[in-house]
Amino acid sequence: MNGVLPIDLRSDTVTQPSDAMRRAMAAAPVGDDVYAEDPTVNALEHRAAELLGKPEAVFVASGTMGNLVSVLSWVPRGGEIIGGAQSHTLNGEAAGYAVLAGASARLLMPGPDGTLGPAEIADAFRDPSQDVHEPISSLVTIENTVNASMGLPLTLEYTERVAKIAHDRGVPLHLDGARLFNAVVALRVPAADLCRPADSVMISLSKGLACPVGAVVAGDHEFIHRVRRARKLVGGGMRQAGIIAAAGLLALQPGPDGMIDRLAEDHANARRLGEGLARYDFLDVDLSRLRTNFVMFRVRSDEANWRETRARFVAALWELGVLTFAHVGDLIRAVTHYGIDEADIDRAIEIVPEAWRSLEAVPAAV
Numbered sequence: 001m002n003g004v005l006p007i008d009l010r011s012d013t014v015t016q017p018s019d020a021m022r023r024a025m026a027a028a029p030v031g032d033d034v035y036a037e038d039p040t041v042n043a044l045e046h047r048a049a050e051l052l053g054k055p056e057a058v059f060v061a062s063g064t065m066g067n068l069v070s071v072l073s074w075v076p077r078g079g080e081i082i083g084g085a086q087s088h089t090l091n092g093e094a095a096g097y098a099v100l101a102g103a104s105a106r107l108l109m110p111g112p113d114g115t116l117g118p119a120e121i122a123d124a125f126r127d128p129s130q131d132v133h134e135p136i137s138s139l140v141t142i143e144n145t146v147n148a149s150m151g152l153p154l155t156l157e158y159t160e161r162v163a164k165i166a167h168d169r170g171v172p173l174h175l176d177g178a179r180l181f182n183a184v185v186a187l188r189v190p191a192a193d194l195c196r197p198a199d200s201v202m203i204s205l206s207k208g209l210a211c212p213v214g215a216v217v218a219g220d221h222e223f224i225h226r227v228r229r230a231r232k233l234v235g236g237g238m239r240q241a242g243i244i245a246a247a248g249l250l251a252l253q254p255g256p257d258g259m260i261d262r263l264a265e266d267h268a269n270a271r272r273l274g275e276g277l278a279r280y281d282f283l284d285v286d287l288s289r290l291r292t293n294f295v296m297f298r299v300r301s302d303e304a305n306w307r308e309t310r311a312r313f314v315a316a317l318w319e320l321g322v323l324t325f326a327h328v329g330d331l332i333r334a335v336t337h338y339g340i341d342e343a344d345i346d347r348a349i350e351i352v353p354e355a356w357r358s359l360e361a362v363p364a365a366v
Helices: 019-027 039-052 063-074 118-124 156-168 180-187 191-195 221-233 242-251 263-277 303-319 342-361
Strands: 056-060 079-084 104-108 136-143 173-177 200-204 215-219 283-285 294-299 332-335
Touching (some): 039 200, 056 063, 063 173, 063 200, 063 221, 118 156, 156 191, 173 180, 215 221, 263 294
Parallel strands (some): 136 173
Antiparallel strands (some): 283 294
16 A cells, blocks of 8 residues: 555444544543433433434443344344344344344345335234234334445435334334434434434444444433343443543534534545446446445446455455445445545545456456
8 A cells, every 4th residue: 555544435433533522532521320420421412312302312332232222122022123134233233132132033125225115014013913923023123324225314204104104003113323414414304303203213423423432322211211221231331431422422513523514525525436436337336326425336247256356356445545345235335434535535536447457457266
């Protein structure tokens, strides 16, 4: 890489905290959060609940922990979760729902727009009163934005429709909002509106909001009481946690040091990257799906050799200083985020054909 810092587009989890965050963390007043005595954590939870339109919220160590404690708080042992086969909660969190909650999952395939079909969701509900072989449908979960579908945002209307299906059957809806604020910015809809149909919501602080650690779960009083117990059960009770909560509190504030409105820059950079990649005839980029900070593309290759070609191309990009990620199916993922600017995007676009030429120069292994 010739001493030049790599352009890291693997994920928005690689962000570095801002200087303002570092100052806020250093100066944060703290207390024992297990006793609810940390003023910075309390302020973060109040701010998050306000933004998300829920009565209460609780600070947790990660998005995975946030989804897990939500499942533990909603689903009885042996209950079943209805959700997407490619969703992070059910496909990317080490099966915590099964290992720790003792739940099963009814996995549905999303459509091209990232949504689960409402009819398929309704059909996925079980009726154990008629058949003792079937588990009890206990929770519906959806993800906004949809990670595996190029970061597409889910509309309020869709979320309302799914919530009605769940609520008509007496089941809560959990919203994995790891990148909820990307949806907020893309759709220009307040977070509280997007979350209103859901009974619980998790937001990650350590992705597009650029905090070093943490997530928040929000819902009503009874749910949050169960979440606090579940958080303690999985070892998530933190003490002077205000030192890390301070970054999240700053990220959720309006103004130049906040991180929500700034996400529009990431979306613009993603558009710039996607349009640049689409100029190359050896790549396939669906620009119609480019709505937030995810750019997903394919290498045009012989169908039998796409895995090898993708792996070699990603490795060649890495060697030249552009870090991407082999994602679901045959896709390659590039994610824009805080710390990536237009100059980085333009340099990445220029490097891509050099990586492709290096593949052509070295024959594939037989």
